[in-house]
Amino acid sequence: MKIIETHQFHLAVSMSDLVHWHGSGDDDFEANREIQSAIELLGLDADINQLYKKYFYQTEIGQGDVYAFLNRNEPKNLFAIDMYRELTD
Numbered sequence: 001m002k003i004i005e006t007h008q009f010h011l012a013v014s015m016s017d018l019v020h021w022h023g024s025g026d027d028d029f030e031a032n033r034e035i036q037s038a039i040e041l042l043g044l045d046a047d048i049n050q051l052y053k054k055y056f057y058q059t060e061i062g063q064g065d066v067y068a069f070l071n072r073n074e075p076k077n078l079f080a081i082d083m084y085r086e087l088t089d
Contacts, residue, residue: 015056018031018052019031029049031049032048035048042074042077042078043071055085059083059085062087063084064084064085067081068080
């Protein structure tokens with residue numbers, strides 16, 4: 001029997017931890033480097049900064065979607081993010 005090595009992980013991160021702030025303006029932030037690096041290592045095309053802006057600036061409370069990003073060459077590589085915005089967010 002051939003053994004196939006595989007890795008699976010689940011990571012829970014609050015939306016506010018997706019970025020690091022370096023100023024006091026609305027756009028004075030950059031993607032969390034560790035999260036962005038993990039996404040790039042999986043070969044996914046997900047823009048953390050854009051997801052952050054969409055969540056906090058474009059999504060009304062009580063609305064939102066789940067987004068899934070797949071690697072076309074490695075379809076088992078997946079990044080899913082729940083963008084539903086609750087009252088306490």
